[in-house]
Amino acid sequence: MIRTPLRPLARILQARLNGQNPDVIERENLRLRHEAARDKARSRAEVRLLFLGLSFFMMFMVIGARMGLLASTEPSEPRSALPGHEISANRADITDRDGRILATNIQTYALYAHPQDMIDPMHVAEELVRIFPDMDEDALKRRFTDGRKFMWIRRKLSPEQMQAVHDIGDPGLLFGPREMRLYPNGHLASHILGGTSFGAEGVASAEVIGTAGIERAMDARLRDPAQSEPLQLSIDMTVQAAITEVLNTGMKMMNSKGAAAVLMDVHTGEVISLVSLPDFDPNDRPAPILTGDPGDSPLFNRAVQGVYELGSTFKIFTVANAMQLGLVGPDTIIDGNAPLIWGKYRIKEFQNHNYGIQTVTQVIENSSNVGTARIALEVGAQRQQAFMRSLGLFDPTPVELVEAPGAKPIVPARWPEIVTITTSYGHGIAASPMHLAAAYSTIANGGYRVTPTLLHRTQTPEMPQVVATDVAHKAVDMLRMVVTNGTASFADVPGYQVGGKTGTADKPDPQGGYYNDKVVNTFASVFPTSAPQYALVVTLDEPSDNTLSVPRRSAGWTAVPVAAEIIRRVAPLMGLRPIETQPAAQLRADLPEE
The missing domain is CATH 3.90.1310.10 (Penicillin-binding protein 2a (Domain 2))
Structure with a gap:
């Protein structure tokens, strides 16, 4: 920085020569310096005032604009939310x-x-x-x-x-x-x-x-x-209410600890009704049980989560498989003499019946274990597994319930000939009532693989054909014969041509083996058999008909009457018109069973 002296030597000497006072020069320089400093400070202050004024102007403009925006919007309460996450409270009906x-x-x-x-x-x-x-x-x-x-x-x-x-x-x-x-x-x-x-x-x-x-x-x-x-959804609320009422009454009459029913459209796979008892009120959903059998909880969905041995309901799959392979026909003669000795195993009939020589149709009518076993041995293990897999009996059902993927069928790890025999009549393999309804729908609709759904479908989906049409029709005819001549005579609802198959399976004991007095009874049916539209599966857990001195625990006495009453109630609700048919023969005292 260069400083200018207040008393410049040249001017001082000149002033002395001229007889002037040198102090005047100093005072004049000091005045000029002060004036320059004041001008600089004034200029700086003017710039600051201008900036401050513009700042206030901009702030008032922003505030005014915000006030105008608020005045033009609808009033609403502030919403509280998690940081960075807006709470969405809307949910579709x-x-x-x-x-x-x-x-x-x-x-x-x-x-x-x-x-x-x-x-x-x-x-x-x-x-x-x-x-x-x-x-x-x-x-x-x-x-x-x-x-x-x-x-x-x-x-x-x-x-x-x-x-x-x-x-x-x-x-x-x-x-x-x-x-x-x-x-x-x-x-x-x-x-x-x-x-x-x-x-x-x-x-x-x-x-x-x-x-x-x-x-x-x-x-x-x-x-x-x-x-x-x-x-x-595909559910019909009126049908759902009727089935719930009938099933609840039947469960109590048959002294059953639980029950399930699935009604399915055989052409679309739509589930018209799905009932599991006991149930609960979703408005006040109970807490899950932490001890004991999870299946005893009202939260347990027996129709989807319940994986049971479904007994003789599987026999129609064995016969359909053999007919598909050209090994048998409805009138093929089968040796049904009991018991069948296979190695160390004895294959017997229910109550030690011996049906002797019979046709394939009679094997299904009589629910013959021995006859079904002989047919299965002709089919063989690999072809038996392939056929069951094609019906969806080895995989969880794709129905739209979060519980469904965990309900995988229980399939034998090894498949020797004795497993081929027992699996042919539904023992040693376990599936849910939903699996069974889909498989029976596949048989009933002409052999097209059904994918069950709880969503309403406006058009029939494309389905692969896994059973030949003529084989499927013959199988449905056999199911009708079970009702008119066989183990399910109580299911003959006049006018609705019911066909189906009973299944009585002993309940596995968690400690090993099977209970002697506890069963799971199932009746899988299709109707009307002349042009099947619906499949109905009814399952009762530990039923017992105690109206006589000796308890009756077979499906023909327990699950079949309940299913018949369901069909009688819901068929008119679904617009089915009765068809003139001859009723089945009266049930005999020695009714053949599984």
Whole structure:
């Protein structure tokens, strides 16, 4: 920095020569310097004032614009959400095939508290316990006074409870609006729907997520805002209610611990009804049991999760397989003399019957274990496995329930000849009633592989043919003969040409072997046999008909009458017109059984 002196030597010397006072020069230079400094400071201040003025102008413009934007928008309450995550409370409705509501949403409120805003926390705790008797008064008082600023009290309130809480009048009690899932039909179709719970929660909304059944399996679809239209199921609510009523009555009459029924359209695979008993109310879904047999829980879906040995219902698959291979026909003679000795094993008939020489049709009519075993031995293990696999009996069903993938059939690890024999009449292999309904639908529709679904289909899907049409028709005719002449005479519902097959299987003992007095009984049926439209499978767990001195536990006495009453009730509901037919012969005292 170059400094200019206040007393320049040249000017001082010149002033002295001229007789002037040198101090005047110094004062003049000092004045000029001060004036320059003032001009510079003024210029700097003017720039700062201009910048400050522009800044205030811009801020007032932003504030004005924001105020105008707020004034032009609709008023709404602020939404509380997790950081970086918006709570989506909308969930699509679920309807039956005719658009009747099975699951929907209703507006309700949650109760939460700001304890620091309470006037009298002790009084609030006492009043809340009067409204909600299940609450712990001491715990409430402790939580209201431990310094916390927020706490949930109730996630869901009824209108009556909300009014009672409102009447307490304490400013520390607050209500948050939210949607909750409502199942207006209560227990009806509970195992199909499953249930929901709350996911992410805020004081002004809560995320409804599926916890079981189709609510869980189709959760992404139901929560997708782009697919807000109702999810339409294949279920017919009227048919579902009728089957539930009949099955519940039959379960009690037959002293059964549980029951299941599946009604399926044989051409589309649509499940018209699926019932599992005991059931539950999805509006108040019970907690899962932690001890004992999981199958005893009302949450257990016997129609899908229940994997049972289904007994003689498998015999029609053995015969259809043999006819498909050209090994036998309906009138082929089979040696049915019992018992059949195979190595160290003795294959016997039910109650030690001996049906002797019989046709293939009579093997099915009489439910002959020995006759079926001989046919299976002609088929062979590899071809037997391939045929069952083609019917879907080795894989979980693809039905839209979250429980379905875990219900894989129990298939023998090894397949020697004795397994070929026992599997031919449904022992040593286990599947669910849903598997059986799909397999019988495949037989009934002319041999086209059925994929079961709970979603309503507007058109028939493409299905691979796994059984020849003529073989399928012959198999259906045999099923009809079982009802008119064989082990299922009680299933002859006048006008509806029912065909089917009974199955009585001893229940496995967890300690090894089988129980002597516990069975799983099944009746798999198709109707009308002249032009099959529906397949019905009814399964009873540990049934026993005790009307006589000796309990009767075979399917012909237990599952068949229940299935017959179901068909009698629901066939008219589905628009089936009765066909003039001759009734089956009266049931004989020595009715042949499995």
